[in-house]
Amino acid sequence: MQYEAQAYAKINLSLEVLGKRADGFHDLVSIMQTVSVCDDLTFAPAEEVTFTCSQPELTRPSNLVVRAANLLRQVGGVSAGCSIHLEKHIPHAAGLGGGSSDAAATLRSLVTLWALTVPNDTLCRLAAQLGSDVPFFLQQGTALVEGRGERVTPLPDPPTCWYLLAKPPIQVPTAEIFARLQRTDWSNGARTHALGSRLRQGGQVQFGPNSLQDPLFSAYPLAQDCFERMSQVSEGRAAVSGSGPTIVGWFSSQDEARQAARRLEDNQLALFVASSVEAHGRKQPCA
Ligand code: C5P
Numbered sequence: 667m668q669y670e671a672q673a674y675a676k677i678n679l680s681l682e683v684l685g686k687r688a689d690g691f692h693d694l695v696s697i698m699q700t701v702s703v704c705d706d707l708t709f710a711p712a713e714e715v716t717f718t719c720s721q722p723e724l725t726r727p728s729n730l731v732v733r734a735a736n737l738l739r740q741v742g743g744v745s746a747g748c749s750i751h752l753e754k755h756i757p758h759a760a761g762l763g764g765g766s767s768d769a770a771a772t773l774r775s776l777v778t779l780w781a782l783t784v785p786n787d788t789l790c791r792l793a794a795q796l797g798s799d800v801p802f803f804l805q806q807g808t809a810l811v812e813g814r815g816e817r818v819t820p821l822p823d824p825p826t827c828w829y830l831l832a833k834p835p836i837q838v839p840t841a842e843i844f845a846r847l848q849r850t851d852w853s854n855g856a857r858t859h860a861l862g863s864r865l866r867q868g869g870q871v872q873f874g875p876n877s878l879q880d881p882l883f884s885a886y887p888l889a890q891d892c893f894e895r896m897s898q899v900s901e902g903r904a905a906v907s908g909s910g911p912t913i914v915g916w917f918s919s920q921d922e923a924r925q926a927a928r929r930l931e932d933n934q935l936a937l938f939v940a941s942s943v944e945a946h947g948r949k950q951p952c953a
Pocket residue numbers: 690691692693694796797798799813814815840841842844845
């Protein structure tokens with residue numbers, strides 16, 4: 667029996683860094699949204715955990731997919747294995763959470779395939795062990811994300827939105843952008859919480875601030891060029907997704923997003939027209 671799963675990318679509608687923690691990570695308040703760009707995972711029963719990927723440079727034992735499978739196998743006391751194939755479509759090191767989403771999809775899928783009963787809080791804890799963004803991807807949809815990323819509060823699904831994602835031809839390590847943050851980039855989270863309240867009341871999606879924007883632009887001018895070009899073609903303000911370099915524009919229809927993509931088209935940018943994707947199953951928070 668083969669099992670297939672989609673791992674969706676995320677964008678950050680808003681991302682405020684509150685400050686640096688004693689463990690070296692940063693406390694943040696963010697609103698994340700899954701979008702329809704996705705990786706495809708295939709799981710098949712096997713004696714050991716084996717892994718292949720459409721991108722050879724990601725086919726290594728340290729891949730989050732392999733780490734997620736081994737962690738769940740160990741915690742669940744599972745003797746069976748699984749052969750896993752990952753067909754990559756989400757650009758790597760792009761601020762879209764691709765690796766984190768792959769890890770969460772692996773946890774969810776293997777709970778089913780190995781017929782495990784794992785309480786939600788255990789799954790949240792395992793996800794947080796794998797990476798800061800992984801707990802959000804257990805649920806997907808729209809959510810307020812706090813702490814290091816481990817506290818996830820689902821928000822109501824807004825009406826379907828269309829986004830244009832533009833990725834300049836650079837890979838940006840998340841750790842580097844966090845290391846470049848200045849205290850002056852920190853804020854109190856009020857604008858993100860206000861956007862969260864607006865979405866709870868059924869309001870329209872808007873982009874809030876992103877504390878990582880200035881550190882990204884100062885190190886990677888190509889990201890700033892892309893942001894300025896996107897600002898000219900998008901209906902609202904453009905936004906940086908996560909630590910970048912992907913830039914997002916908001917559109918009220920797929921047609922508008924496609925037209926904007928045609929205006930931005932060149933040999934440099936990877937462009938994706940994507941819709942918002944709703945939460946997976948029953949909405950459960952990670953506390
Ligand atoms: O948790 P993850 O491995 O995805 O984080 C990658 C890097 O981003 C961390 O090593 C850290 O430098 C930075 N980070 C942070 N604070 C967060 C999330 C990530 O400083 N809340």
